[in-house]
Amino acid sequence: MTLILEDLPGLMDRMRWPVAARLMRRWFGGPAWPMPGELKEPRTRPALSRISRVHIDDQIVTMAWARRFPRVGEAMSRLDLLWASPAGRGLLRDRIDRLPMRMSESPWQFGDLGAGAVVVDDCYGALGRVTMKIAVSGMVMTQGSDRVIEVDRTGIYILDTYEFLDDQPLGHWNRDGISRSRVTAAMDLLGTSLHPDIPLSRPAGDPGTSADDGTYAVSNRSFRNWRDANGRGADFFVVSDVAITRLPTPVRITI
Secondary structure, three states: OOOOHHHHHHHHHHOOOHHHHHHHHHHHHOEOEOOOHHHHOOOOOOOHHHOOHHHEEOOOOOHHHHOOOHHHHHHHHHHHHHOOOHHHHHHHHHHHHOOOOOOOOOOEEEOOOOOOOOOOOHHHHHHOOOOEEEEEEEEEEEEOOEEEEEEEEEEEEEEEEEOOOOOOEEEEEEOOEEOOOHHHHHHHHHOOOOOOEOOOOOOOOOOOOOOOOOOEEEEHHHHHHHHHHHOEOEOEEEEOOOEEEEEEEEEEEEO
16 A cells, blocks of 8 residues: 555654654644744744644653653753853843843742754654753842842753744655665755655555555655645644753852
């Protein structure tokens, strides 16, 4: 039987990519909604609190799952080291200055943490190159004419988009899953393919694959075309829980 685009989540299950499969099934199951470009870009995106919950998934991806992948753990360690760098401290000062409590003479709390090389695995299938954020929380105190920020906790979380806005290649697929051959990897890198695009639907009386090897090229365009043909396919935001670290010694920054 000819492979079609909607078969990909089932292949992901067989490949032991359960999170990637759940995210893709959510996309297939939603009413057609292409994410506006300005929502994808962090510089033009409003706060998540102003985006309809219909377009946000905060259940499928968890930090416990993400941390199982070594490159995620390494990136988290780098974030923990770099947030208190001179650039990070400057950004924190700017953020504090924009908060409504900035002139208070009493201590006040800020931050609400309650609220490389490509490796082809469940993490890559789910999110591609993972986008992680770091937040901090603590107290702001006034000491004489200075204000002191005392950070006692950090929190790392994933905030990403699940959309198909550009023409990114998404690999070559067959009944065994995603092809890992050097030839198809090179074609993905170059944005070309010797294989046909994956069919969007199975023809009546489908006899199965023909003379080719049943390998098909998949790209973002495949999903956009499927959405146009079926009236379904909802882009959405992916938000994880927060991995909180309590600092053994609070970090103090004078403003």
